[in-house]
Every structure is written in C-alpha cells, then in structure tokens.
Amino acid sequence: MWRRQTVAKARPVCRASSASCAFSEIPPDIPPSVSGAFKDAFKKAVPNLQLSEFPSHFMKPRPPVPGTLPTKFTVNYILPYKSRVDAQEVPFDVCSMPGNPATYVHVSPVTSISNSYFNQNVPVPMELPNRKKKKPFLTTYKEFTRKKAKSDSEPPSNGLLVPELVPVALDTLNARATLLTGLHKLLKVISIKKCRFCPAIHVGPIGHQIASCLGPHNGVRHGRHDWTNGSIQDVVPPINTFHLFDRLAKPIMHENRWNIPRVPAIVELCIQAGVDIPLYPTKRRTEPVVVIDNEIVDFDAKEKHKSGNVGKCKIIKPTKFNEKHLYLKGSFDDLEVCALDAKNLAVLAEKTMQAWFLMRDGAKKLMSKYMVYVCGYCQQVHVGPKGAKTSECKGYKNYQRSGRHGWQEATIDDLIPPGYVWHVQDCRGPPLPTELRVFFGAAPAVIELCVQAGAAIPEDYKAMMRLDVVVPDLSELNKVV
Structure with missing residues (x-):
C-alpha cells in the first residue's frame, strides 16, 4: 500500500525556549517484515534514530537540544500491507540533514492519499455502461500481440x-x-425483484424507489422501475x-x-x-x-x-x-x-x-x-x-x-x-427513496443476497456498502453537510 509519511527535522534558531514539539507514533499495525532499504533511508535522514524496538516504537524522541526548532520534510515509501511490491525496488526521496540531528521525530499519515489502508470512499458502480461507446482495452494492441507471440x-x-x-x-x-x-x-426464503423494462434488480421484498430506469417509456414513469418477481x-x-x-x-x-x-x-x-x-x-x-x-x-x-x-x-x-x-x-x-x-x-x-x-x-x-x-x-x-x-x-x-x-x-x-444492487440496511424498513441515493452503498447481487440471509459481510465490500454512513431522514436532508 502506498503511504506518505511526514517526518520532522531540526534547524538552528536563536531562542532555546522555542525548542518544543509534540511527538506521536504511527499505529502499531505496521507489519514487521520491512526491508533493509527502508531502515537505511531513515538512518541517513536521522543518524541518531533508534530502530531497536521497531515497529512498536517506530521513532523515539530524544531530549531537546537548545537552539533547535523542528521543520518538516517528506519521505515516500511502500508498506507491504497487501502489496507484493518489494521496498528495495522503490527509490527513496530523503532530504539531507543540515548540521544538528533531529531533536523530535513526528510521524503522521497524510489523509489526502486516496488509496490508504482504510479506504472508505469507494465509488458505487450503479450506473449502466454507455452502450454508444466501445469498452476500453485492458492492454495496448502492441503488448497484446507481443504476449500472444511469446x-x-x-x-x-x-x-x-x-x-x-x-x-x-x-x-x-x-x-x-x-x-x-x-x-x-x-x-425460496429471500425474495428478489427485477424491472420489466431494464436489467436492474433489487434484493428485498419491496423494490426501491430510486429513479434510475433507462428502459422504454421511462419518461412516462419519471425514471421509476416497474418491479416484478425475479x-x-x-x-x-x-x-x-x-x-x-x-x-x-x-x-x-x-x-x-x-x-x-x-x-x-x-x-x-x-x-x-x-x-x-x-x-x-x-x-x-x-x-x-x-x-x-x-x-x-x-x-x-x-x-x-x-x-x-x-x-x-x-x-x-x-x-x-x-x-x-x-x-x-x-x-x-x-x-x-x-x-x-x-x-x-x-x-x-x-x-x-x-x-x-x-x-x-x-x-x-x-x-x-x-x-x-x-x-x-x-x-x-x-x-x-x-x-x-x-x-x-x-x-x-x-x-x-x-x-x-x-x-x-x-x-x-x-x-x-457481478450485477450490482443497492445495499439495504433494514429489510423491514421503507423502500429506498431517490432523494437519499448518495448515502446508499452497493454490492454484487450474490453478496447482498447472502448478507441478508445472515452471512458475514466480506472485507472487500465493506467500503462499497458504506456501512459507516448514517442515512438521514427526508426531513433532515437539507441539514446534512
């Protein structure tokens, strides 16, 4: 998994009283299998860094040195959470240390990276593909012919x-x-609904009211689906x-x-x-x-x-x-x-x-x-x-x-x-309204059917199903930020 960490370095100042900085450790869930290139890069950046208790204590602060004030520089690296990429193959961008070593080392993940370990903003693939456009190629034609010739x-x-x-x-x-x-x-236990005019399906006893039908005469029905048993x-x-x-x-x-x-x-x-x-x-x-x-x-x-x-x-x-x-x-x-x-x-x-x-x-x-x-x-x-x-x-x-x-x-x-369907958090509740569609998650039809039957939600689809999102009422829609 790609991560970007922010590490603090020191620069001399005039006043010794300004050399104070808070220290925070990164979460202790970093895997212990970290390559030597990763450690060497941080040793070059911070010469007096103690890595004996890595990774539970990733970087330990030392007593403050008078006349120093921490500033920041960036180190790009790879953590082997679920990636097979070796860290030794990745070039490290480490800034050189001026003069005195770092007094404090501060490590904090940058939240603007979209592919973090806990990804919560997965797009919901509920839009139908554009039939007036050709599907994109997986590889270029040159790479495909070269692979086929080999x-x-x-x-x-x-x-x-x-x-x-x-x-x-x-x-x-x-x-x-x-x-x-x-x-x-x-x-035979859980019912499923399908639209008469488009390939949309819904898992549950009552079909949703989201206006997303693209079938014939959808303008007469204002985009609403006409549900029947699937x-x-x-x-x-x-x-x-x-x-x-x-x-x-x-x-x-x-x-x-x-x-x-x-x-x-x-x-x-x-x-x-x-x-x-x-x-x-x-x-x-x-x-x-x-x-x-x-x-x-x-x-x-x-x-x-x-x-x-x-x-x-x-x-x-x-x-x-x-x-x-x-x-x-x-x-x-x-x-x-x-x-x-x-x-x-x-x-x-x-x-x-x-x-x-x-x-x-x-x-x-x-x-x-x-x-x-x-x-x-x-x-x-x-x-x-x-x-x-x-x-x-x-x-x-x-x-x-x-x-x-x-x-x-x-x-x-x-x-x-996969046949994606809208995820229903409460099967006995009212049908899903079209005004709150931005708060609903989605999942493949097989996953949604098994989850409603009592199966555990798989880790790969927890972010897509938006389990951490609280769906507001229609009266609270204008007050949601």
Missing part, C-alpha cells in the same frame, strides 16, 4: 493442457454447482458461448452457428482447461501441434504428417444445455429447505458466498492462460484463441461492421457479471 509455443497455445490448472478448473466447476444449489434454496437468472446472468470440439480449429463461421451447441462461458472455460463432461466432448492432444499452410496438423506420429491427415473440427448436433448435469449430489444435504432456521440459513448463505468467491478466483487463474474474448460493443463472450466470425452483434453501429463482433481481451466481470 505463448504460441507453450501450452495451451500448442494444443496441450496446462497440468497445474486442471485441478483449478475442476474446483471452479464444483464451486459453480455449489453456488447454483445454494442460490436455489436461498431464493429468479436465479437475474442474480447470476447467463453468459453463453459456443462449445468447441477442437479449440485450435478454424473460427466458427456465420453459416455454421446453428450447428454448434452453446454452453455457459465459465463451463466452456473449465472444459478447455481439462474438465471432461460426457455430454460435451472435446479433443485432447498428447503431442504439440504444428501449423502447415494455415492448417493444424497433429504431430502425434510421423504417419499422420506424411499422409497429410489434418485434425479438423467436427460438427456436433445441437443439444440444449441442462444445468442439472453440473449439480453436485449431496450439496447442503445436512440442511432441509422446509426447516431452515436463522442459524442454518446463515450457514447456507456463508457457503454460497464462499463458493462465489472460489468460482471467481478460479476463473481468474484460468483466464491468465486460456484466452477469453468479449465484444467491445455487446456482452457476447467467446472462449478460445480465435473469435467467432458470426454476424450477431447488435451493439452500437453494428451495420458498419456487418454485424461482426469487435473482439478484445475480456475481464472477470465480463465472464461472471
């Missing part, structure tokens, strides 16, 4: 699996099954993609789009990473492939190379994906849906929330090796080294691209949309 001779670009990611793919698919099983049971499809939006029998085959053309089945994108990512599902077979190779005249040749034996047999993609008959094939038998068998008290409901919500985190963490690891694309104009996702050449894009100015997708590198939110 990995052409390594798995999985050469047709082989990454051995260390096969257990990760299996755990990710199991976590998804556990998540869906838990959500089905939680939705389902699990609203909490976990289905992001489907093509299932590839051979991930290194030629891209899918527009004429063959109906002959290839579609599966959830996270399931296709796990299948390509090594999970075998009998309903959706895929081609596994034991030897790396070679490309000859833009054709992929399996190099398992010399006979194949001499005869010119090319591993072409087979067309599979279209079948509808069934979610029941991925459910875990025995998930939450110790909990009965008909008799869920507050304690069992909290246990169920905690397991469901942990499964959501495990699924996202596993997907991030898989996406670091297996390529996942997303259209820059719509929400279509493709898992594989080559994007599909289908004319199905309905995004902004699709007629200029003949309906083709603008494929670019995807993020974890494109593969698993």
